Amino acid sequence: MTDPSPPADRAGNEPGASSPAMPSLSSLYQQLILEHYRNPRNRGELPEADADVRMNNPSCGDAVRLQLRFEGDRIVATRFSGEGCSISQASTSMMTQVVQGKSVAEVQQLIERVKAMMRGDEAAARDRALGDLRALAGVHRFPVRVRCALLGWNALEEALRQARG
């Protein structure tokens, strides 16, 4: 299978450097991802959280702490902290924005959409409900980085279980 032609290479590769075996780095390092990495949203700690989850990626040492506060069925506040690569940090930062005000059922749908996008589902990647998260669509072409993108989402799933607890 040939790769669909990658977007214009502004990732700093020299001309002729792009390879048929690996998609262009620019499909991974989108401006929006780098922007969230540098200026993460909702980073910090949440007093009186209803769910508080710590999750590690033992194979690489990434760690995230995710805290949620609910009013009734809806998420009204989210904070995260931890250490990780641009993909895990940006994905978690975007996640905290998009879940704001959503019900548990809506968030669960969202989780499924993001997972589908990480499997390469193009319809999911076009879903406007994902907001900034669509910038992560290129991650599925870098299989070793998919678990980075999903770290925060796995923590979110665990947090929903805890809140229902």
Next chain:
Amino acid sequence: MEMLTRTAAVLDLERVRADFPALAQEVNGRPLAYLDSAATAQRPRAVLDAVTQFSIQDNANVHRGLHELSRRATERYEAARARVARFLGAADPAEVVFVRGTTEAVNLVAWSWGGAALREGDEVVLTVAEHHSNIVPWQMLAQRTGVRLRYLDVDDEGRLRLDELDAALAGGRVKLVSLAHVSNVLGTIHPVREVCERAHRAGARVFVDGAQGAAHLSVDVSALGCDFYAFSGHKLGGPMGIGALWARRELLEAMPPWQGGGEMIDEVLPERSTYAAVPHRFEAGTPNVAGAVGLAAALDYLESLGRDMVEAHEAALVRHGLERLAAVPGLKLYGPPGPEGRIAVFTFTLDGIHPHDLATILDAEGIAIRAGHHCAQLLMRRLGVGSTARASCFVYTAPEELDRLVVGLETARRIFSA
């Protein structure tokens, strides 16, 4: 670079590289620059051929068949044991136990020697720079027996704090010091001989994790003065799944078996059994004979290159790597900043760019490095980082590959400053 051309005896790097088929490939459209040898080294054709030839001609179980193939397999297996003994400077091949790798050797010693020789309140001294494989088996022993673990610190240049060793030994409860010959993260060569002298004066034994050391240094267990030395075949060009534990004979003789099964028995009765002599007492089940043959071939190969030339090449790589990396803006190198007392393992962080991102960007250029905690989470905590990038060399590494690494780091900086 300059040192390479000025040294009288120079390794013929082009020829050496031609011996390693895996190096002659493109990755993501670029020639592979394999800078992850501390994780596992590529293998020379001599090793691949030895394993294949054994499988084609001599494959049989050892120590039990009375037929020709079994005789040959047994002969080659025991010849490999003698080869390992010679590599380690050990006089007696019976002091060499074949294991899956360094990890299994630590587990063997912790279970068998640790279980028999240590009591509640005894202390085992480790360092914060140890690989998880030289930490977790001792924690499991501590949980079973009440043995206490103590950790020696390293200084800000990654050198072992011998003053902390003295302080630990002065307590009089230390029965074992277990440390790496060479740190897999910092590249520091630990003063093992000095550690052994001090530990022995205090009545403690010393276990040396040679996973990195055996791949880069001449090892002589009698000169080091240690009691146990273990290494893995795959770090020095041998196959995965084979390694060796060397221990003083009197220690091995006193150690109970740790796994039961065929091969390790003398006589089996309904209620109990008697055990084979060392080293076979510690090798239950069918051993990895092809692996042992491949390991012996790797040791032969390294010897054929000439130890002096290999060491001169390594020293040149150390100088070249330190010099080039020091010139990268925002790069922080961990471990000894100068060329003395270290091997060509370079662990670093780059300001504002996570090591995983570095690894992905370098991979796109065909450059393989490791990013993460390198199975040394205690050391990462000590260094105050969650994760680092590591470029590591072996005998086939070219200085130009380190140059490509530096160019790749510049690419990463461009992407992240966009």
